[in-house]
Amino acid sequence: MRVLFVSSEIYPFAKTGGLADVSYSLPKALSQVGVQVSTVMPLYKCVNTEKHRIKPTGESVEVEIGAGKFTFELYRCGNQVTHYFLKNDRLFGREFLYGTPYGDYPDNDVRFGSFCWAVAQLVKRGSLRCDVIHTNDWQAALIPVLAKEKLKLPVKTLQTIHNIAYQGIFPKEAIERLSLGWELFHMEALEFWGKVNFLKGGIVFGDAVNTVSPTYAKEITTPEFGYGLDGVLRKYSYKLFGILNGIDYDVWNPETDPHLYVNYTEASVKRKEENKELFLEETGLKGKEKPLFVFIGRFAKQKGVDLILRASARLAQMPANFAILGFGDEAYNEAFQKLNELENFFVKVAFDEPLSRKMYGSADFLLMPSLYEPCGLNQMIAMRYGTLVVARKTGGLADTVVDISEPGGYGILFEPFTPEAFTEAVERGVKLYWNSRERFYSLRRAVMELDFSWNASALKYTRLYENLLEGKLN
Numbered sequence: 001m002r003v004l005f006v007s008s009e010i011y012p013f014a015k016t017g018g019l020a021d022v023s024y025s026l027p028k029a030l031s032q033v034g035v036q037v038s039t040v041m042p043l044y045k046c047v048n049t050e051k052h053r054i055k056p057t058g059e060s061v062e063v064e065i066g067a068g069k070f071t072f073e074l075y076r077c078g079n080q081v082t083h084y085f086l087k088n089d090r091l092f093g094r095e096f097l098y099g100t101p102y103g104d105y106p107d108n109d110v111r112f113g114s115f116c117w118a119v120a121q122l123v124k125r126g127s128l129r130c131d132v133i134h135t136n137d138w139q140a141a142l143i144p145v146l147a148k149e150k151l152k153l154p155v156k157t158l159q160t161i162h163n164i165a166y167q168g169i170f171p172k173e174a175i176e177r178l179s180l181g182w183e184l185f186h187m188e189a190l191e192f193w194g195k196v197n198f199l200k201g202g203i204v205f206g207d208a209v210n211t212v213s214p215t216y217a218k219e220i221t222t223p224e225f226g227y228g229l230d231g232v233l234r235k236y237s238y239k240l241f242g243i244l245n246g247i248d249y250d251v252w253n254p255e256t257d258p259h260l261y262v263n264y265t266e267a268s269v270k271r272k273e274e275n276k277e278l279f280l281e282e283t284g285l286k287g288k289e290k291p292l293f294v295f296i297g298r299f300a301k302q303k304g305v306d307l308i309l310r311a312s313a314r315l316a317q318m319p320a321n322f323a324i325l326g327f328g329d330e331a332y333n334e335a336f337q338k339l340n341e342l343e344n345f346f347v348k349v350a351f352d353e354p355l356s357r358k359m360y361g362s363a364d365f366l367l368m369p370s371l372y373e374p375c376g377l378n379q380m381i382a383m384r385y386g387t388l389v390v391a392r393k394t395g396g397l398a399d400t401v402v403d404i405s406e407p408g409g410y411g412i413l414f415e416p417f418t419p420e421a422f423t424e425a426v427e428r429g430v431k432l433y434w435n436s437r438e439r440f441y442s443l444r445r446a447v448m449e450l451d452f453s454w455n456a457s458a459l460k461y462t463r464l465y466e467n468l469l470e471g472k473l474n
Contacts, residue, residue: 001465003030004130005039006119008112008139009097010083013047013054016097017298018245018377019137019162022212025248026461027081029454033462040128042092042115043075043085053077054085059127061086063117067110067177072118074127084128086118101330109170109196113178116142124151132465134158138168141202142178148205149184156468159202161211163374164220164227165302168198192228203232207468210241212375213396217242225372239473243461244399245375246454247384254385259357266448269386272361279362283346285321290344291433292321293390293426294363296356296378299328299336299349304369304392309335310419311426316342320430323359327351360385364440365412365429369422373397383410383447388440390425392417400452404432410443410450 007023009015027037047054059074075085086092091111099105120143122128133155135143144157174196175185185191190201203209211217217240219225221233233240254272255265261278264271277288285292297303308315308324315322324336324347339345348355360366366382368391375396379389389411391397401411412432414425433440467473 001034001132001462001469002036002130003027003038003132003134003465004119004123004128005037005134005136006140006143007039007041007136010039010041013041013052013083013085014044014097018375021247021251021377022162022245023136025246025251025454026458028248029246029458030461031080033458035462035465038082038084038128038130040084040086040119042111043087044097045089045093045095046097047085049075054083056087059122061118061121061125061127063114063121065110065114065117065177065179067107067114070114070118072115074122086115088114091115108168109174109198110177112139112168112198113142113174116140116146117178119143120146120151120153123147123153123155130155131469132156132158134160134465135202135206136160137162138166138199138202141168141198142180143202144206145180145184145190145201145204150180156207156465157205158208158210158464158468159206161199161203161209161220161374163302164199164211164225164229165372167192167200167227167229170196170198172196197229200229200232203229203236206239208239208241208464208473209233209236210243210464212243212245213399214242214244215398216372216374216395219372219395241464243457243464244396245377245380246457247377247380247452249384249453252381252384254361257357257361259354260361261358262361264361264386266386266445269445269448272386272444275358275362276364279323279358280321282358283323285323285344285346287321287344290319290321291364291430292323292362293365293367293429294323294325294359294387295367296325296359297368299326299332302371302373304371304417304422305332305336307369307417307419307422308367309339311423312339312342312345314419314423315426316344318344318426318430319434320344320426322346323363324348325350325352325356325359360387363387364433365390365426367426368392368397369414369425370394370397371417376400379411380452383450384452386444386448388412388429388443388447390414390429392422404428404443410447
């Protein structure tokens with residue numbers, strides 16, 4: 001079984017978020033269970049071709065659409081998993097992947113639409129051989145449309161939704177710019193409130209659709225979480241599945257992580273305290289006896305950062321320290337920067353992976369007060385590093401964190417999206433740390449023993465691919 005995994009970003013070549021991590025670790029896990037998998041992504045300016053030994057194959061493909069003629073050169077690297085790249089400097093030789101800090105690139109429909117055309121044409125030609133094309137998010141979602149309606153490819157397609165809030169919505173003129181044909185501009189195809197919706201195309205024309213946790217698969221069929229596509233997803237619910245993401249235990253391993261101050265295992269988890277002391281020393285926070293809460297992520301409404309900001313005055317009075325690492329819209333950046341004025345807060349407004357790993361290795365608790373969370377990887381990484389999770393009960397967080405009030409529970413959950421409910425959850429963490437230290441350390445060991453690797457999920461994807469090829473979805 002040959003699978004072509006199409007993503008707009010793949011670690012370690014290019015990364016803006018969790019999509020890149022999944023697009024690296026899932027194909028790796030699939031190859032380990034016997035799937036012949038290859039990946040393909042745009043060759044951005046930021047990709048270090050020398051470091052990753054990315055070489056031209058000598059092949060190219062020409063995409064001629066309404067917006068113009070674009071030639072893509074095919075590059076490749078890799079062994080266990082073959083990674084392909086499509087190079088067109090006019091479209092992808094830019095400083096950023098999707099847009100500048102001031103907004104998206106206005107021609108993203110042409111950039112990713114022509115990328116989809118190039119991939120589909122290479123599959124038709126036989127240069128990219130596969131039985132299943134696994135497309136990810138809106139940037140690749142035109143491929144199922146092209147496969148079924150334009151090029152009649154003899155393959156099956158699976159469209160994965162990593163975050164339904166991002167759909168790739170463009171003016172209706174994109175139909176002409178991408179030579180899709182006006183016959184596809186209607187409510188049962190690409191049309192969405194008078195515009196073109198890439199992700200809708202992947203949902204409608206994909207042979208199957210999945211998202212990244214079972215709970216999120218249910219949530220996105222509701223008006224509250226569906227972002228306008230809930231009706232479409234209810235219509236196609238027979239081909240909608242939820243498969244939980246995992247993390248790569250080779251990449252996320254406190255025993256070998258080179259960025260930690262001190263490495264440790266489940267057996268030597270007490271050394272986590274040494275990491276905490278050195279982190280406090282580096283950041284200027286006082287009080288190694290206090291619990292350390294951390295937040296790592298985008299400063300975006302989705303991540304619940306408004307709750308942190310609104311609760312900050314109360315958090316500042318708690319016998320605890322708070323470390324925050326993230327970056328987002330300028331208004332959020334400025335608001336979080338001001339929290340550095342609070343004695344028990346350390347804030348760094350940046351994307352800093354080495355520091356984030358130090359935080360996972362040093363923290364007692366991770367904060368994830370998300371408004372919604374399709375799956376979430378941070379909570380799995382945190383628990384791998386022996387850090388308990390304080391999270392809102394939504395999406396993948398509901399599937400991976402069990403509240404300590406439940407039998408076998410190992411985290412702290414809250415439901416109402418209010419600063420009061422969030423503050424109460426943090427207070428529960430503070431009380432657990434100060435009043436039940438023995439239980440706290442027991443839970444720390446317990447979360448390190450949980451299995452959030454890709455092993456089980458890779459087998460579920462394999463079965464889904466097999467069912468697609470056999471023509472039976474169940």
